[in-house]
Amino acid sequence: MSSCTVCPRTAPDGQHLCQLHAGELRGWLAEIPAQALLLAEEFVARSARPAQGRVGGTGQAVAPVPVDLRVLALLGPGRYDPQGADDDGQPPIAATLGAWAGHIAYHHPAAHRDPHGIARLQPCEQASPRHGESITGWCAWLTAYLPFALTLPLAAGLHDALDTLVRRLRHLTHSQPQQHPRAAPCPACDLCTLVRTDGRWYVHCLTCGHQLTPDQYDQHAARVLKTRTAIHERTHPMTERVPVRVLLLFGDEAEIVADVPAEERAEPVRYPAADIAAATGVPVDQLAGQRLTAEVGADDQLSDWRVA
Known part of the structure; x- marks a missing residue:
């Protein structure tokens, strides 16, 4: 086991983030496309929609809704360097995700044969998302290659970048996934800090970062209930x-x-x-x-x- 590069918790062998922060990355990558869509629908589409005229036309009857330039900056094109500071401190979403995908891809070995037929390994030249170079496509690519990214020292930088990006999105949309506490204690630390967060598949512990699939949690909760019922019956016999x-x-x-x-x-x-x-x-x-x-x-x- 190794230490997490973000917190004092222990990370799985060969990885640089603990289960809690690795789970946060998965959750953010699932959340970002929805937040971006909300920005586009609520801030951009509404300002571009023509107002209805008094006689039924599409003339501009009132002043258009002002567009927040921060939203346009996040949704627009641009460039981002994951190893350097951004100029204005607010890089576009797609550029941020694409740059990190390319940075991870450069560390991923690719096998090829040279003109003489000899098999060689070299870093990938670029990341190629299957669903196109969109916000959704980059998030899907990063999610697929996240297990590999967690083995690289850059994992802490990726966590910091996505944390900053998600905070900006939530600040603009005023939308944030809710946590739903679970009744059973964590099987790893025995504390009652298990939660299910909207958009995340795993039930996770806020204290130690332990993760359970929904089926694993249901089985764990059933065992806990059975044990507690037996203890209660022994200490409080039914009369x-x-x-x-x-x-x-x-x-x-x-x-x-x-x-x-x-x-x-x-x-x-x-x-x-x-x-x-x-x-x-x-x-x-x-x-x-x-x-x-x-x-x-x-x-x-x-x-x-x-x-x-």
Whole structure:
């Protein structure tokens, strides 16, 4: 195991980020296309839509909605250097994602044969997203190659860049994925900090970063519930209150039967008359024929006598 380059947590062998921050990267890459679409629909499309004229035409009846230049900068073209500082501090989304994809691709080995037929390895020349060089395409490419990126020292820089980008998007859209706490404790640290975040597949722990698939969490929660139920039953045995009747007194003992018709009664059971008198407040010499209620314990013994 190695140390996470973002926090003091432990990272899996061969990786530079812990499970928590690796999960954040996956979540951000799933969130960014939706945030970009929201920007385009709410800020750009509405300002470009013509207003309806008074006589039913499409003439401009009112002043157009002003466009936030920060939105245009994020959605427009541009360039970004993942190894250097950006000029205006707000690089376009697609340029940021594409630059990081190219930076990762340069470290990925590619096999090819030279003109003499000899197999050689060399860095990839560029990243080629299957779905085109769009925000969605770059996010899909980065998600696919994220396991490889986590093995590179640049993983911390990628985390920092996407963290900054997502914060800008959320600031503009006022939209943020919600966390939904889970009831079962984390199986790794035993703390109740498991959450499911909108847009993320894994249930993850906010404390140690442990991750569970939804099926794994359901199985874990079922085991926890079963264990806690068994412990509760041992420490708080279930009891039932039943109606009984003192049939007769025999010396210091009282014969107790169920308060049901005689043909349905079982054999009487004897209990100390003094204990029954002390619990109910009925003198011993007046117990015979008295109707009571009592709790039936796990061992079928009666206790907690009360006057019916």
